[in-house]
Amino acid sequence: YRTASGTGAPSPEETADSDVTYYTLEEVKTHNTITDAWLIIHDKVYNVTSFLQEHPGGVEIVMMEAGADATESFESVGHSPDARGMLIQFYIGELQMVEIAFSQSLQMCFSWITWLMHAIVAVVVGIMHRCYTKERKSS
Numbered sequence: 637y638r639t640a641s642g643t644g645a646p647s648p649e650e651t652a653d654s655d656v657t658y659y660t661l662e663e664v665k666t667h668n669t670i671t672d673a674w675l676i677i678h679d680k681v682y683n684v685t686s687f688l689q690e691h692p693g694g695v696e697i698v699m700m701e702a703g704a705d706a707t708e709s710f711e712s713v714g715h716s717p718d719a720r721g722m723l724i725q726f727y728i729g730e731l732q733m734v735e736i737a738f739s740q741s742l743q744m745c746f747s748w749i750t751w752l753m754h755a756i757v758a759v760v761v762g763i764m765h766r767c768y769t770k771e772r773k774s775s
């Protein structure tokens with residue numbers, strides 16, 4: 637899908653489209669220089685290189701977030717609707733969520749294993765305790 641304006645950048649609402657490019661966090665991290673600066677805002681990836689010098693809040697402040705998730709800083713400044721509207725010009729794709737989803741399910745799996753181990757240990761200790769008390773009674 638390409639927008640009528642010919643910018644080639646789909647609007648954030650159109651991101652369910654199959655033409656969307658996904659970037660991993662690892663890849664975004666490498667774009668952290670003044671001549672190549674990407675930002676993540678609300679799981680969307682923006683190439684802000686051409687905007688750095690024009691940013692009303694200064695270059696340095698944006699560079700602090702270059703190659704990283706700038707959602708919190710972007711929101712905490714309370715950017716105007718105009719500033720939010722500008723984002724679309726720099727949109728290049730979406731943050732790849734697969735890794736996050738995978739690591740979350742892995743974490744859940746581990747917590748279940750931990751729970752199961754505790755349960756098994758409790759049962760074993762219970763059985764051992766029973767055997768021990770029985771043995772003492774019979775002797």
Ligand code: HEM
Nearest residue numbers: 684692693697698701706709710713715716718719722723
């Ligand atoms: C592509 C991303 C960004 C765009 C399009 C953008 C745009 C703007 C615009 C248009 C303003 C003028 C005030 C307004 O309209 O709200 C502004 C101000 C400001 N921005 Fe950003 N900004 C971006 C990212 C960031 C980031 C990541 C930070 C990091 C903290 C930041 C910090 C600030 C600050 C501190 C001001 C206040 C300037 C002042 O009022 O003195 N901006 N930004």
